[in-house]
Amino acid sequence: MLGSFRWRMLLALLLAIFASLSLQSGHSSQKVVEPALRYILRDYGVEDKIISLLQGKEHEDEVLPAxxxxxxxxxxxxxxxxxxxxxxxxxxxxxxxxxxxxxxxxxxxxxxxxxxxxxxxxxxxxxxxxxxxxxxxxxxxxxxxxxxxxxxxxxxxxxxxxxxxxxxxxxxxxxxxxxxxxxxxxxxxx
Structure with missing residues (x-):
């Protein structure tokens, strides 16, 4: 069931929502959630977008890294x-x-x-x-x-x-x- 792309993407989005709530709360779980989120979302190419949104930075639509x-x-x-x-x-x-x-x-x-x-x-x-x-x-x-x-x-x-x-x-x-x-x-x- 989790092998399909759609289910993996849904799981990644749910984890992103959880991480966003955790990061915004300022809770100590931020030290665990942020690295885990970076690792999970790296394959989907959205790591920088989500992290910059969570940190309140404007996202620049770049293909190559800063x-x-x-x-x-x-x-x-x-x-x-x-x-x-x-x-x-x-x-x-x-x-x-x-x-x-x-x-x-x-x-x-x-x-x-x-x-x-x-x-x-x-x-x-x-x-x-x-x-x-x-x-x-x-x-x-x-x-x-x-x-x-x-x-x-x-x-x-x-x-x-x-x-x-x-x-x-x-x-x-x-x-x-x-x-x-x-x-x-x-x-x-x-």
Whole structure:
């Protein structure tokens, strides 16, 4: 019963209401409720919204975290369209809700792929969807590029925004992470 997405979301909302009442009362349970609420709601992408509302702060509708405000992001390549967006979606094959920590975009075959910002190549690998690479950026940000047919850098290389990481297949998977997990990269490609 609790396995379905709707029931989990209902449970999360009920916990948020309970937490809100607890936090507003100024009771000592605030020290327990706030971290628990952060942990539970992290997967739903609403943690910052609820915490800022509970603390009485105005919510800014940002996709990337506030610490990324001063960072100059760039598109890794030209996209035709987003095939699979970031976040929760219904998977027809598995017949269940699943979470996509990045975006899958349709691109022209052999598109040169650049980093979203300067960084260091942390990992290069291959899976059933092609080659991928992971970059570490300043401020503990990471970006993952998947669906590559050719990689033109090596592990440990320092890359700048103008460097070409590799060439794409007919799609590019892009994921942005920080120390707390995945971040919606869609604002980069808009």
């Amino acid at each position: 610490s990324a405000d001063t960072i100059k992001w760039q598109k890794p390549c030209d996209f035709l369209y987003v095939e699979k967006p970031y976040g929760w979606y219904w998977n027809e094959k598995s017949k269940r809700q699943e979470f996509s920590p990045g975006i899958k975009c349709k691109v022209k075959n052999n598109s040169p792929v650049k980093p979203v910002m300067k960084g260091i190549v942390e990992e290069i690998g291959e899976n059933d969807k092609g080659r991928y690479l992971l970059l570490r950026h300043d401020d503990a940000f990471f970006s993952l590029y998947g669906g590559l047919k050719e990689i033109l850098v090596q592990k440990g290389d320092k890359v700048d925004k103008d460097d070409i990481l590799g060439k794409s297949t007919d799609f590019l998977y892009l994921e942005i992470r920080d120390e707390e997990g995945p971040i919606n990269p869609e604002s980069i490609i808009e």
